[in-house]
Amino acid sequence: MLYTVDTLLKDGRQLVFTSDRPPAELKALGPELVGRLSGGLVCRVEPPDYATRLGIARQLSRRLQIDVPETVLALVASHVTSSARELSGAINRLQVMSVALQQPITRSLAEQAISDLKDQWSTPVQLADIQRAVCDVFGIEVASLQSKRKVSSISHPRMLAMWLARKHTRAALAEIGHFFGRRSHSTVISAQKRVERWMRRQEPVRLSQQTCNVEEAIRRVEDLLRTA
Structure with missing residues (x-):
């Protein structure tokens, strides 16, 4: 695909690509192709008002x-x-x-x-849907999200996933905790409070290749949930 893009650009052609996330998060395409895409005009298409x-x-x-x-x-x-x-x-x-x-x-x-x-x-959102969307946005593996690891690059997405599970599903606290690595219901409550504090303070979170505030991260996950 990189060769095709380079050939068309050399011929003066205009190329239009669409995706459900920014070029920097399309890491599976490889750094060279991501660089080509990022070098163009990147626009977010909002839902119609x-x-x-x-x-x-x-x-x-x-x-x-x-x-x-x-x-x-x-x-x-x-x-x-x-x-x-x-x-x-x-x-x-x-x-x-x-x-x-x-x-x-x-x-x-x-x-x-x-x-x-x-x-x-209005297809109901499942815990597995939230897990997939969070892993896609943050660029981590499902196994990492459910692991016992406590580094911020894993624990922060996990807490955000629990918060989203409380918002978008009817799952009980114990069910959410068990799904995300056999954790207790008190861990889910703590995660909720932590994410709400992040939102009040507009704190940044680290995505796969960039940093943004927590509300932007939530929006990206919810966009994936809507399009899934």
Whole structure:
């Protein structure tokens, strides 16, 4: 791949790459290719905000030539927040339900359609999902996260994983502690308090090849959880 990139760049071609993390964290590609990618323009693509989602929903309804009331478009834009693809799916679902039930598109019909779609999108987060995402973001092995090692490069991601487990799952303290290396429930409570203190103080944490504040690290892990 490095040879292909170099050849295309020498020919004056423009290359566009997408990934779910910054180039510096794509260590599996090797330092030379990561260096090429980092030397270009690196931009984070944020999820669309409400105004953008509302505009996308309007355009989709016009393209399909269906009459969707503004209140329904606002409802869709408020509840479907991840991507334009999901917005398209919601508008298509509204059209199909309207035709199948021979009913106009109303707020009541939209609530029914969105409720069904939300059930499809809201896959429960498992402890293993959090473990994988944390290991990916911090560049560590699963075995290290569950080990007895107490160096900060391992213990800090482990504490963050426990905090995320409390936030995103219904697992009990004892279950979380057991999953992350057969630890006690009091260890999980201590990890929660430590991460909350980091957040109050905006303390930095070390990722695979860079340092960022703890809230940025949490955001990156949660981005992976959403896209998994």
